[in-house]
Amino acid sequence: MWRLFLLVLSLTAVSFGGGNTLLGGLERELVQTGQITGEQFAVAVALGQATPGPLAAFTTAIGMAVSGLGGALAATAALIMVSLTAVFLISKVPSRWFAHPGVRGGLEAVGPLATVIGLYLAGRILLAGSLDWLGLAIAGAVALAKWRKLPTAPVVLSAVLAGMLLY
C-alpha cells in the first residue's frame, strides 16, 4: 500500500498534460510488472470514467484493484497531496516565471506526448484482450461518441451494457 502511495505520488507529480501521462506510467508500473492484469486495469479506468467528479478518479479505482480499500485510500491520498502541494507552492511563485519561454515550451511539448502515450495505451489494451470485430465496433462507437462530445459516463455505461448483452 505504501509502495502504491509512493508510485501514484511520483507519477502524479510529473503528470503534466492530463490523465494519459499518469495512465501510461501506472500501466507500465502495475500491468507490465504483473501486479494487476490488463483487464483489471482497463475495467478500473472505465469505472473511474463512469463516475462523476475529477476524471482522475480512475486512480482510486486502480488503487482498489491493486489492494482493495487500502489501495483506493492510498491512491486518492497521493492525488490530493500532489495537487495541494502544487497549488500551495505555486501561490508562492512569481507569475512571470510561467511566461518564461523555456517553461512555456516545456509545457507545450507535454500535450503531444500525452496524446501519443494515450494512443499507445489504447493499442495495448485492445491487443491484450481477445480482439474481435464486436469489440472493435464497441471501441469505435465509444470513440465516435466521445469525438462528438457526448457525455462520458452514459457512453461508458452503454458500452458496458452492450458488452453484457452481446458477449
Added chain:
Amino acid sequence: MQRKYWQLFTLGLWLGATIFGGVTAAYPVIRQKAEELGWISGEGVDGCYALAVVLPGPSFLNLWGAVSVRVGGLLGALIAQIGLLLPAFTLVLLLPLLGRIPWIAAHASGASAGAIYATAGLLIATALEGLKKWRERWVWLLGLTMLMLIFVGVHPLVLLVGGAALGAARAMKVSGKEAV
C-alpha cells in the same frame, strides 16, 4: 472560519457528485459559485484555471484546490478536495457490489469486455483530438515518441521529462533567435 470550511466541503461534495466531464465542465460552475458566495471574483477564478491546467495532477482537483486555498488556506483546500473526491471514491467502492445481482454476475465477463473496449475507445478519441491539434507543429515529436514506446520500451515518464526538456530547449532557442 468553520462556516467557510463547511461551505468548501459541501460545495466540493456537490461538485464531485454532479459534474461529469472534468475541468472543462467544472470551470464555469466553480466560477459562478465563487462569485455568488463572494469568495473571489470571476477574474480570480480565471487565474486559478490558467494555473490548474499547467500544474501537475488532475486539473479539476487543481482548480478546486487553487480556489479553495484562497478561501480557507491549506486546511480549507484539503477539506474541499476531500469533499470533491468523496462521491467518486464511494461509487468506486460500491459499484463492484452490483456484481452480487445474479443477472449482472452472469454477464460479468461481458461487462468487463464492454468496459475494456470503452476505455480503448475513450483513449483513441482523446488521442485523435490531440493529433488534430498538434500534427503540424509537433509531428516529429509524435512520431519519435511512438517509436520509442513501441520499439525501445522507454518508460512513459522518461519520455515525458525528455520531451518537456526538448520542448523547453527548442522554445528558448527560438526566443534567443528572435531577440537577436
